[in-house]
Amino acid sequence: MRIVHVSDCYPPRTGGIESQVGDLAARQAAAGNEVHVFTATLGEHGERGGAVALERGVHVHRMGARMPFDLPVNLRDGRLFRQAFAQVRPDVVHVHAGVVSPFAHDGVRAATAAGLPTVVTWHCMLDGTVPALRLLSRTSRFEVGAVALSAVSTAAADRVREAFDGPVHVMPNGIDLDAWAPHEVGLPARSTHGDEDPGPLRLVATMRLAPRKRAVPLVSLVGDAVRRLPPDRVRLSLIGAGPVRPRVERAIADRGLQEVVELRGRLTRDEVHAAYAHADVFLAPAELEAFGIAALEARTAGLAVVARRGTGIAEFVEDGVDGLLVADDAEMTEAVVHLVRDRRLLDGIRAHNRAEPPRFGWPQVLAAANREYSRARALRGL
Template sequence: MRVVHVSDCYPPRTGGIESQVGDLAAAQVAAGHDVHVFTATVGEHGERGGVIALERDVRVHRMGARMPFGLPVGLGDGRLFRRAFAQVRPDVVHVHAGVLSPFAYDGVRAAAAAGLATVVTWHCMLDGTVPALRLLARTSRFAAGTIALTAVSEAAADRVRAAFGAPVHVVPNGLDLDAWAPADAAGAPGATHGDEDPGPVRLIATMRLAPRKRAVPLVALVGDAVRRLPPDRLRLSIIGAGPARARVERAVADRGLQRVVDLRGRLPRAQVHAAYAHAEVFVAPAELEAFGIAALEARAAGLAVVARRGTGIAEFVQDGVDGLLVADDAEMTAALVHLARDRRFLATIRAHNRAHRPPFDWARVLAAANREYARARALRGL
């Protein structure tokens, strides 16, 4: 099958959509498909304007324009899409959308105009945008009922259903579970031997340092937990970079948490995995997490996960089994205090997570995608 993925964002940019689209495309190539990516993201060496490069055996069409800060902005010319679709002649077009995805929506319009089987997957929570999308559904080709609508989790799918009033299926994110498997349990941090002090509980969070990921509230709630515990019972490492870095640094300093919180910056995947081998609890404070790929990586690596209810993380974290799900920051603080005080409970969760893999390998994701491709073709009568 010849598949075209359309995404505003793609490597070398880093982020959840970028990594998932890249990994999905590579997994489909490995499964024998002919895969192309149309993206607004400029290449590592400035490739843009329709330049095609072979990356991980995927043909990547760099259709963006050079912009400040490397923003993924397309050329705004539908002719480029039409020409590319005519040249590639895909069996299906798979569009990946976020809250603001002008390039992706241009791709939807061009694919629909060309009569191509089209799947749209939302990688975001649409809170606050449902009225605008209802208008889009009434005034665009989305209303024709010929596009297969999907989202990365049931939580995200609920918002898409509210916006479009149409069936919405789930195509989840995936992971190479072997690559993220935990190290040997013998060296697991926090293991206790008799009355030996296990040391502080080592928390970790991996996120883009942007307001919606809530790194500053994370620092605040960890500070609240520290004040409710004896000295030196918690440590927090934050992996990631972004525009809120200075605000996070100020929050750490203002609360006197320099000895508690370590800002490690952006790390490559191998180093993130290595960091998880020295941590016990992954903390995900975001309120609008459509899936939570970083949390899934941590769960696959054997960490307990503390996250918000009502997010996509609840699809692979059962409260009290894989971690703890909370309603707000106050409950998240209480959960961290509980895990620091009850190390046996924490050890039980971690033992479960190390012994049981989450069911989100690429075989499952490819099967879900293939079902949606078949649905999209049926909607088009192909």
């Protein structure tokens, strides 16, 4: 099959959508498909304007323009899309959309105008944008009835369904379950039996330090837990980089948490996996988490996950089984305190997570993608 992925963002940019699209495309290419990616992200050396390179077995078309702040935008998308679709002649076009994805939306219009089977997967929560998207679907050339609509989780799909009239399926993200399996598989969590002190509860969070991920509120809620506990009962390792790091550093200093919170910066996947071997609980404070790849990786590595209820993380975290789901920051603080005081609960959750991998491995995700491609082709009578 000849597959074209359309995404505003793609490596060398880092982030959830970029990593997911890159891994999906590479897996499909390894399975014998001819895979192309059309992206507005410039190459590592500034490649743009339609330059094509083979990366991980994938033909990557750099269709962006040089813009301030390296924004993934190209004002000539229409012409480049028409030329590229005519040259590649794909069997299916898979568009990856976020809340603000001008390149992806142009790709949808160009693909449907060319009569190509098209899948659109939303990687975001559309809270606050549903009315605008309903207007877009009614007033633009966005042919909803000719597009297979999907989202990365049930929670995200519910919002897409509100915005567009038509069925919306779940097209989940995936990870390499073997690569993220717990280190030292089979060993129990730290003993909490008898009078032995299990030491501080080891918290970890992996995120881009951006407002939407809520790193500053995370520091605050951990600080609230620290105030309610005896000294030296909590440690937080915060992995990631981004524009709000100075605000995070100020929040740590203002709350006197220098001995509690460690800022690790950006780490490689292998380094993150190694860090999880020394952690107990993964905290996910984001309110608009469409899926939660970092949380899934931590869950696969055997950590208990504490996350917001109503997000995509509920796809793989059952409350009281894989972790704890909470309504707000106050409840997340309460969950941290509870896990410090009830290490048997923590041990039970961690033992379950180490023994039972989640279901989002790449074979399942590739099969889900193929079902969406078949649905898109059927909508075109193919």
